[in-house]
Amino acid sequence: MDVAVIEREGGHLSGHSGRNDLLVGLKATRVWGTLGWHDIRQRYRRSIIGPFWFTLSTAIMVVVLGALYSTLLHQEVRSYLPYLAVGLVIWQYMSSIANESCNAFIGSAYLIKQIRIPLTVHVCRIVWRNFAIMLHSLPVVVLLLIAFGRWPTWEFLLVPLGLFLLVLHGVWIGTAFGILCARFRDIPPIIQNLTQVVFFFTPVMWSPEVLKDRGWVAEYNPLYHMIEIVRAPLTGRPIRWESWVWSIALLIVGFAFAQYLMRRTRHRVPYWL
Structure with missing residues (x-):
């Protein structure tokens, strides 16, 4: 199925190199869009509610953790549950990107060796x-905001931009991790363990205000700012422009690093698989 999709949609993708792999791959929306949607359909084949299992599991997790940690952290439920819901949804996205990207090229070795297409497509x-x-999973957040009477303000218009930046962050992270893990097979378990540890140092279930004079733990955590560019405008929290500066600066540095790796190693990746 994957080979057939690429041959049908991506026959024009053969003319690329390490210099323009990222650009050509990003433009191949029909190829990676079709393949990604096929993955979702296969994962939930014969399931009654399909991907909405994520919606249900997110709702259960938010209610259970919200009831517990709102008491432990002395937080108002009305504001804490939406805060927690957005944090968990975005963290699940970022952690899944980090972990699955370790096998981005390893798991697609049969395609990379058969058909010459940009690695960025994978x-x-x-x-x-x-x-x-x-x-x-985002409908859970919307339902919580409606239930607690938290109606959107003008800041809500920043949510699509924040989501777009998260997508771009996923691309450079996936490219860098995919290349490094294809070369060094000890990196995937390291990333998986680091993801679990970093979760507790990132304001997902707790807010920086809880730390008081030690709030720098969050301030210098780029993952916090990546979450905040969506969470703040969505939940009506004060917009912190430092988070946007952090996110955009990290995006520029990340893409520069991914481009460097691609130019240096694009031709070697098939031999590492």
């Missing part, structure tokens, strides 16, 4: 798949 396939799943 990364975008993972990013699109997880972004679509994340969109299935």
